[in-house]
Amino acid sequence: MNWRISIVLLLVLSACKKEKATVIHVPDQTTESIENNYIIEVDELLKIAKEPTIKIIDFRKAEIYNQEHIEGALHIWRTDVEDPTYPYNGMMAGREQLETLFSDLGIDTNDTIIIYDDNALCDSSRLWWILQNYDFTNVKLFHGGITDWKNKGGMVSKEVPKVTKTVFKLTDTPSMKYYVSKTEMEEAITDNTIILDTRSYDEFTGKRQKKGAAKGGRIPNSKHIDWSLAVHYHGDKKIKPTEELNQLYSELGISKSDPIIAYCHSGVRSSHTTFILTQLLGYKNVKNYDGSWTEWSHFDELPTEQDSVTTLFN
Structure with missing residues (x-):
């Protein structure tokens, strides 16, 4: 009788482990490392x-x-x-x-x-x-x-809602807490700041030049991490489990206390990476370069790097 009970218990525990592994978890507001849950x-x-x-x-x-x-x-x-x-x-x-x-x-x-x-x-x-x-x-x-x-x-x-105009006011002295300007990015490439290029690999190498950029390439000293790796992009487009996200960014060799600046083509994809790092993973010092490659590429005096001849345009 005892061995039968043991087998049943093993099967139940095994099933629970398998079920747990498939759960997609987005942290809630009680998670200590998250400033706020948006x-x-x-x-x-x-x-x-x-x-x-x-x-x-x-x-x-x-x-x-x-x-x-x-x-x-x-x-x-x-x-x-x-x-x-x-x-x-x-x-x-x-x-x-x-x-x-x-x-x-x-x-x-x-x-x-x-x-x-x-x-x-x-x-x-x-x-x-x-x-x-x-x-x-x-x-x-x-x-x-x-x-x-x-x-x-x-x-x-399909109906556009009828609205009544209101008064929406923002603070007169905004903190710009996640914002990086071109001048600040120029300073960052010469210090210990981690620079994350969140575009596609072809954009990172310079093979692809998107519309709006003056040339192909990347900002010097950039590490590459495609923003879309954080989501099930070819599936339901939802955010991946926290454990997978932590593993993804830890492979870059960065810590949650490192100063980090993300950028992409025009600061959109890198905004997503900034959100993931700061709000879901608890990274403490992450900002986003507003102008990103679109702005940087327009200034010939700014340094760039490129691994490939630019052959793809869109």
């Missing part, structure tokens, strides 16, 4: 979506938003949060531009903004990063987006 899942959003202080932002291209969006969702795209005064695209919008944008959308300073996209939270992370720099923290990223929303019976619509 992730929201579909079950929580379904409960609060219709509350008047909740403003959902669809951060996808306008033509996609117009086809279908979460009912009541407002629309913002990258160009809405870019400063058009630069000779190159993608730079972070100024405080007054953002205040006007959000006021016109009927968003109040005390509202909670929930952002979703169709690109594994990459675009949403850019808006999160911008708002963080201006010290607006009432923001969450919807993990799973419109796909999870529809799968759980959430209502979608």
Whole structure:
């Protein structure tokens, strides 16, 4: 009888271990190493979506938003949060531009903004990063987006919500706590700062030059880590388990206390990496270079590195 009980116990323990290994875990607010949890899942959003202080932002291209969006969702795209005064695209919008944008959308300073996209939270992370720099923290990223929303019976619509203009105000002296300028990046390449290039490998080597850049290549002393490795990019586009993320970035030989600057083509993909490192993994000193390669490549006096002749353009 005893040996039969032992076999049953072994089978139960084995099954529990297998089940545990498949769980995708995004840390909650009680995790000690996380300053704040900016992730929201579909079950929580379904409960609060219709509350008047909740403003959902669809951060996808306008033509996609117009086809279908979460009912009541407002629309913002990258160009809405870019400063058009630069000779190159993608730079972070100024405080007054953002205040006007959000006021016109009927968003109040005390509202909670929930952002979703169709690109594994990459675009949403850019808006999160911008708002963080201006010290607006009432923001969450919807993990799973419109796909999870529809799968759980959430209502979608083509109708653009009618809004009443509000007064949205940001702090007069923003901390810019995750922001790095071109001048600061110039200084970083000569000290002990870890520089992370979060673009594709072809962009990193200089083989590919994306539209907007003046040339192919990378910032000197960069380590390469494609931002999309942190998510199931060819699957449900959700964030990978914490254990996998820790392993991924530890392979770069960096610690959670190292000074780190991330960059990409125009600061979007590197915003996602900044979010992952600071909010989910507890890295203490990570910033994002706003202009990234688009800006850096426009200045011939700035040093660059390249491993390949540029043959791919897009």
